[in-house]
Amino acid sequence: xxxxxxxxxxxxxxxxxxxxxxxxxxxxxxxxxxxxxxxxxxxxxxxxxxxxxxxxxxxxxxxxxxxxxxxxxxxxxxxxxxxxxxxxxxxxxxxxxxxxxxxxxxxxxxxxxxxxxxxxxxxxxxxxxxxxxxxxxxxxxxxxxxxxxxxxxxxxxxxxxxxxxxxxxxxxxxxxxxxxxxxxxxxxxxxxxxxxxxxxxxxxxxxxxxxxxxxxxxxxxxxxxxxxxxxxxxxx
Amino acid sequence: xxxxxxxxxxxxxxxxxxxxxxxxxxxxxxxxxxxxxxxxxxxxxxxxxxxxxxxxxxxxxxxxxxxxxxxxxxxxxxxxxxxxxxxxxxxxxxxxxxxxxxxxxxxxxxxxxxxxxxxxxxxxxxxxxxxxxxxxxxxxxxxxxxxxxxxxxxxxxxxxxxxxxxxxxxxxxxxxxxxxxxxxxxxxxxxxxxxxxxxxxxxxxxxxxxxxxxxxxxxxxxxxxxxxxxxxxxxx
Numbered sequence: 001x002x003x004x005x006x007x008x009x010x011x012x013x014x015x016x017x018x019x020x021x022x023x024x025x026x027x028x029x030x031x032x033x034x035x036x037x038x039x040x041x042x043x044x045x046x047x048x049x050x051x052x053x054x055x056x057x058x059x060x061x062x063x064x065x066x067x068x069x070x071x072x073x074x075x076x077x078x079x080x081x082x083x084x085x086x087x088x089x090x091x092x093x094x095x096x097x098x099x100x101x102x103x104x105x106x107x108x109x110x111x112x113x114x115x116x117x118x119x120x121x122x123x124x125x126x127x128x129x130x131x132x133x134x135x136x137x138x139x140x141x142x143x144x145x146x147x148x149x150x151x152x153x154x155x156x157x158x159x160x161x162x163x164x165x166x167x168x169x170x171x172x173x174x175x176x177x178x179x180x181x182x183x184x185x186x187x188x189x190x191x192x193x194x195x196x197x198x199x200x201x202x203x204x205x206x207x208x209x210x211x212x213x214x215x216x217x218x219x220x221x222x223x224x225x226x227x228x229x230x231x232x233x234x235x236x
Numbered sequence: 237x238x239x240x241x242x243x244x245x246x247x248x249x250x251x252x253x254x255x256x257x258x259x260x261x262x263x264x265x266x267x268x269x270x271x272x273x274x275x276x277x278x279x280x281x282x283x284x285x286x287x288x289x290x291x292x293x294x295x296x297x298x299x300x301x302x303x304x305x306x307x308x309x310x311x312x313x314x315x316x317x318x319x320x321x322x323x324x325x326x327x328x329x330x331x332x333x334x335x336x337x338x339x340x341x342x343x344x345x346x347x348x349x350x351x352x353x354x355x356x357x358x359x360x361x362x363x364x365x366x367x368x369x370x371x372x373x374x375x376x377x378x379x380x381x382x383x384x385x386x387x388x389x390x391x392x393x394x395x396x397x398x399x400x401x402x403x404x405x406x407x408x409x410x411x412x413x414x415x416x417x418x419x420x421x422x423x424x425x426x427x428x429x430x431x432x433x434x435x436x437x438x439x440x441x442x443x444x445x446x447x448x449x450x451x452x453x454x455x456x457x458x459x460x461x462x463x464x465x466x467x468x469x470x471x472x
């Protein structure tokens with residue numbers, strides 16, 4: 001089955017207190033593509049942080065003024081080189097600068113990561129179900145770097161109603177032999193796919209993905225399914 | 237602009253010597269969606285390895301018989317835990333077991349990584365341009381794990397005619413301030429998106445992506461753009 005990824009245009013500037021479920025539900029359902037059961041909405045972290053008030057003031061005359069914030073928000077510093085600090089956040093994410101960033105935020109401000117992006121996703125999902133009678137999956141995405149490979153990609157930092165990791169172990173491949181390594185992080189793949197239409201400079205904060213395998217739609221959590229505990233991690 | 241990802245069905249079993257450009261070009265152009273300038277084809281590594289004869293025999297009675305192969309194919313072992321070996325390959329990829337795997341390969345055999353997946357992608361692209369007069373981008377994808385996050389995702393190991401990393405530095409965000417970190421690895425995002433329709437168990441080895449930003453279509457190389465040199469890497 002084919003998958004279609006639509007940019008959701010017409011989302012106005014989000015401020016603290018905006019109910020994202022109401023906003024996104026209304027914009028999507030009155031838009032060109034509507035909203036259908038089984039759609040997956042990918043919502044970029046920045047508007048979630050803005051809606052939840054996770055924005056702090058920084059001294060805009062000092063290009064390093066967000067660094068003390070990074071130290072405060074990180075529970076652990078993994079690596080440091082020049083201005084770059086690779087951190088572990090309280091959520092268990094390993095990313096640069098504790099996920100704090102300055103792009104698409106008003107001058108003199110920085111956006112922190114949402115407190116609990118699984119819960120943020122769940123709220124958006126429940127609001128859309130309540131207001132529009134449509135059951136969608138929701139992913140909150142953010143842009144992370146990674147070791148060994150240049151360039152950033154979008155990954156899932158929260159989800160609701162869509163599996164984060166799909167376990168195909170025990171199913172057979174096309175030649176009838178049991179698959180060996182097949183826990184696929186579809187939430188990260190969906191977040192990456194969404195970024196291809198949102199872009200960084202476009203200011204399009206939501207993508208609508210239609211055609212997702214219905215077997216993947218279920219209760220889920222990035223915290224429980226994606227975050228690898230330090231004890232099973234070989235690179236911490 | 238919306239993006240559509242179609243699974244390319246009807247690709248027969250690939251064997252050594254198969255000309256993938258001919259095969260994929262013919263199947264796509266006679267298929268439901270055809271082929272258009274600017275389409276991006278994502279071709280999974282397994283059929284590239286098969287076509288190029290990068291398949292070796294292993295002792296199928298010994299579940300660890302591919303391990304000496306892993307040691308041979310790796311230029312460096314980064315980590316080891318139980319059966320899991322995290323390796324650096326001659327191409328500069330950091331992945332489990334030197335990229336060798338046993339799924340979707342005949343019993344008693346293992347698939348090695350293609351020798352030069354950028355070249356493999358380029359050959360497919362040139363063949364399709366020659367036979368069908370259509371200019372497409374081609375990505376060769378493989379399935380890699382990553383630190384800190386559970387589940388595998390598909391990434392690009394070769395590309396032609398589609399940028400690997402798109403540099404948005406210096407462009408402005410939607411609020412008119414210069415973006416700070418904006419080298420986006422679109423080749424990995426496209427590979428991840430394609431995996432959502434190919435799946436591991438489906439045996440669909442090619443996806444057709446339509447609607448890719450035309451500004452991203454250019455000469456490119458995974459080797460040159462994505463592989464991070466050890467000197468600039470913080471986790472080697």
